Amino acid sequence: MSVKDQKLNRRAMLLGAVLLVGGAAALTRFSRSSTAKSARGPAFSADQFALLEQVTEVIIPVTDTPGAIGAGVPVFIRDLLLNWGSEQSRAEIVQVLEAIEQRTWSKHGSGFLELPDSQRLELMRAYDEQSVTGHDPAYRKFKQLVLLGYYHSEIGATQELRFELVPGAWRSCLPLNEVGRASAFWT
Amino acid sequence: MDFDAIVVGSGISGGWVAKELCERGLRTLMIERGRHVNHRKDYLDFSPPWELPNRGLVPEDEIREHYPIQGTSYAFNEGTKQFWVKDSEHPYSTPEDRAFHWIRGYHLGGRSLTWARQTYRFSDIDFSANKKDGHGVDWPIRYADISPWYDRVERFAGISGASEGLEQLPDGQFLQPMELNCAERAFKERLEKEHPTRRVTIGRCANLSEPTEEHIKLGRGPCQLRSVCDRGCGYGAYFSTLSSTLPAAQRTGNLTVITDTIVESLDYDHAKRRVSGVRVIDSKTKQRRSYQARVVFVNGSTIPTAQILLASRSEYFPDGLANRSGAVGRYLMDHVQGVGATGHMPGFLDRYYYGRRPTGIYIPRYANVTEDNSAQFVRGYGFQGKGERPSWDRGIDQIGVGVDLKQGLRDPGPWQMVLFGFTEMLPRADNRVTLHPSRKDQWGIPLVHIDCTHGENDLKLAAQAKQDALDMLTAAGCENVRSLFPHVSPPGSTVHEMGTARMGRDPETSVLNAHNQAHDVPNLFITDGACMASSGCANPSLTYMALSARAANHAADRLASGEL
Numbered sequence: 001m002s003v004k005d006q007k008l009n010r011r012a013m014l015l016g017a018v019l020l021v022g023g024a025a026a027l028t029r030f031s032r033s034s035t036a037k038s039a040r041g042p043a044f045s046a047d048q049f050a051l052l053e054q055v056t057e058v059i060i061p062v063t064d065t066p067g068a069i070g071a072g073v074p075v076f077i078r079d080l081l082l083n084w085g086s087e088q089s090r091a092e093i094v095q096v097l098e099a100i101e102q103r104t105w106s107k108h109g110s111g112f113l114e115l116p117d118s119q120r121l122e123l124m125r126a127y128d129e130q131s132v133t134g135h136d137p138a139y140r141k142f143k144q145l146v147l148l149g150y151y152h153s154e155i156g157a158t159q160e161l162r163f164e165l166v167p168g169a170w171r172s173c174l175p176l177n178e179v180g181r182a183s184a185f186w187t
Numbered sequence: 188m189d190f191d192a193i194v195v196g197s198g199i200s201g202g203w204v205a206k207e208l209c210e211r212g213l214r215t216l217m218i219e220r221g222r223h224v225n226h227r228k229d230y231l232d233f234s235p236p237w238e239l240p241n242r243g244l245v246p247e248d249e250i251r252e253h254y255p256i257q258g259t260s261y262a263f264n265e266g267t268k269q270f271w272v273k274d275s276e277h278p279y280s281t282p283e284d285r286a287f288h289w290i291r292g293y294h295l296g297g298r299s300l301t302w303a304r305q306t307y308r309f310s311d312i313d314f315s316a317n318k319k320d321g322h323g324v325d326w327p328i329r330y331a332d333i334s335p336w337y338d339r340v341e342r343f344a345g346i347s348g349a350s351e352g353l354e355q356l357p358d359g360q361f362l363q364p365m366e367l368n369c370a371e372r373a374f375k376e377r378l379e380k381e382h383p384t385r386r387v388t389i390g391r392c393a394n395l396s397e398p399t400e401e402h403i404k405l406g407r408g409p410c411q412l413r414s415v416c417d418r419g420c421g422y423g424a425y426f427s428t429l430s431s432t433l434p435a436a437q438r439t440g441n442l443t444v445i446t447d448t449i450v451e452s453l454d455y456d457h458a459k460r461r462v463s464g465v466r467v468i469d470s471k472t473k474q475r476r477s478y479q480a481r482v483v484f485v486n487g488s489t490i491p492t493a494q495i496l497l498a499s500r501s502e503y504f505p506d507g508l509a510n511r512s513g514a515v516g517r518y519l520m521d522h523v524q525g526v527g528a529t530g531h532m533p534g535f536l537d538r539y540y541y542g543r544r545p546t547g548i549y550i551p552r553y554a555n556v557t558e559d560n561s562a563q564f565v566r567g568y569g570f571q572g573k574g575e576r577p578s579w580d581r582g583i584d585q586i587g588v589g590v591d592l593k594q595g596l597r598d599p600g601p602w603q604m605v606l607f608g609f610t611e612m613l614p615r616a617d618n619r620v621t622l623h624p625s626r627k628d629q630w631g632i633p634l635v636h637i638d639c640t641h642g643e644n645d646l647k648l649a650a651q652a653k654q655d656a657l658d659m660l661t662a663a664g665c666e667n668v669r670s671l672f673p674h675v676s677p678p679g680s681t682v683h684e685m686g687t688a689r690m691g692r693d694p695e696t697s698v699l700n701a702h703n704q705a706h707d708v709p710n711l712f713i714t715d716g717a718c719m720a721s722s723g724c725a726n727p728s729l730t731y732m733a734l735s736a737r738a739a740n741h742a743a744d745r746l747a748s749g750e751l
Binding site: 085174 | 597
């Protein structure tokens with residue numbers, strides 16, 4: 001077993017953890033033909049999907065490259081939860097969105113979507129810090145899907161980071177500024 | 188006779204046997220239980236992450252239902268899923284409290300497509316270990332017997348690596364080594380200074396750093412540093428049956444390959460002391476038939492090879508073919524895994540690398556070689572590892588969102604070193620593959636029952652390897668050094684199964700002689716992992732290749748001289 005593979009194994013383990021039991025989410029107009037083969041309904045209600053879009057965009061905003069929405073992260077997560085996620089994973093991701101919404105209401109007396117950008121960022125910063133520090137498994141999975149969705153999208157991999165499908169050579173020790181940015185690949 | 192030779196299995200060892208026999212002019216039938224795989228055409232190696240439907244992830248419910256064991260493998264993902272069996276379709280049994288992870292793929296090429304390509308020679312320290320400390324039976328060969336065959340298979344397979352002049356890890360016929368990166372060079376320098384008895388070298392691997400003319404003639408090209416090897420390589424840049432031995436065998440015109448054909452048992456003709464037929468089942472139609480040949484090589488991999496022998500009962504071999512010794516199915520070994528550590532290597536923040544090198548570093552065995560641990564345990568362990576700068580995935584466990592997170596992940600993270608121990612496992616009679624007394628698979632073949640545990644010495648080695656990994660990272664200046672695993676993995680997890688039809692000098696205690704020929708059945712040869720009399724601590728595939736080439740040529744010689 002090579003070390004690169006051990007690294008990949010880590011990814012498999014991260015995404016393999018299943019921790020909560022939950023029910024199916026409600027059916028909504030976000031049902032698509034490509035998801036029709038799934039016996040289950042879509043992962044998110046319309047409201048939840050709108051929230052997902054804005055939360056992921058706060059985590060990865062537009063800079064000189066597109067943000068989460070521009071890179072298709074919300075759609076990726078929606079499809080992934082249909083095609084990949086167990087009911088438990090779906091419940092966990094919905095649970096994270098609900099927790100964010102609840103937190104917004106208790107702190108600001110309104111929903112996340114009604115907040116101005118600066119307050120969204122402030123709220124997500126605090127929630128992220130608390131969840132990462134507290135090792136919240138549901139939030140960990142959520143953040144992982146957001147980052148996977150972004151950095152393994154074509155935009156995230158090739159515009160924000162660096163990705164060569166066929167590197168063609170191994171240069172073992174170069175000045176960082178010659179190589180440029182981090183490789184989007186896991187290794 | 189339908190054929191001169193039959194080879195059961197198309198993995199690393201079966202491919203080698205077929206190539207050598209065909210090149211010796213023998214009409215050879217290769218029987219593969221799984222489906223046909225087209226080299227290049229069936230691989231997913233040109234799909235970037237965003238073109239895989241689930242970005243590399245296999246659906247969670249599918250893993251739970253169909254791949255609960257295979258899904259534990261590091262190499263199991265959306266890009267490689269086609270190369271692993273469905274556990275739901277290919278069950279085996281274990282005692283309730285003793286897990287064994289049997290990781291496998293049923294298709295043309297077998298695990299030669301998904302192997303980690305690490306290629307190390309065994310040394311005389313390995314071949315004489317059983318005799319020296321009394322565990323297991325003495326190997327009937329020594330390094331000098333196999334050394335020219337290592338040369339032969341290395342040249343053909345194409346092994347990149349660095350010569351080190353070590354007694355415990357003999358050098359070979361290497362292509363240009365891949366270089367250590369900046370952090371690994373510092374790690375090597377510091378570790379070797381702190382521990383002059385230990386060595387750090389680049390991982391020797393079956394990737395063509397520079398193809399020779401022989402490789403190019405077979406349609407193989409240089410490694411492109413993509414590191415998607417286990418999806419199959421369209422460049423044919425790593426050794427697999429499909430990239431290498433199969434085309435070599437096919438160009439002789441002597442090879443016939445049949446797939447979707449399960450070998451159930453072998454017929455034995457006592458009057459002639461020979462295997463007289465190979466009984467097969469068409470996996471799709473379930474029709475049974477048999478094939479005949481002058482010589483039969485069983486290369487089904489360690490566990491199925493034992494299964495086939497055990498299922499081949501006759502009046503003269505009531506406990507299974509070639510099993511007068513009772514050793515068939517016993518002495519199952521793996522390498523102990525679930526031992527490793529990681530640490531942060533300070534500095535070198537202005538340095539990086541380009542390309543995805545398909546190998547890591549290797550620390551050859553030093554325990555009971557250059558250092559004396561004989562008061563604690565026998566045998567030893569080696570380490571694979573690497574230094575790297577983590578990419579975006581480190582953001583998952585870091586506090587931070589927004590522009591700060593995004594900007595921070597644009598640069599690679601600080602250097603991280605990681606080491607994984609590979610520990611030798613002693614041959615013990617109780618570690619055993621048997622046929623289940625009642626349960627059968629969908630073809631009516633008795634399931635294998637695998638009962639295997641780590642022994643006291645195995646676990647002592649693993650515990651020391653775990654401590655050494657921590658100590659070596661610390662000695663090399665790493666910070667925040669920590670163990671990666673709470674406990675060792677179940678046997679089988681390293682996917683180095685060995686030992687169920689061992690070689691030996693005495694027919695009363697072993698199954699195969701010095702040429703991998705069954706002591707009691709001269710036209711039966713076994714050159715997969717089943718033949719191993721001890722496990723060493725190095726990845727074993729290169730040794731299977733060398734033994735396969737050697738045994739195949741021995742058989743061809745004996746056929747030519749009329750002795751077989």
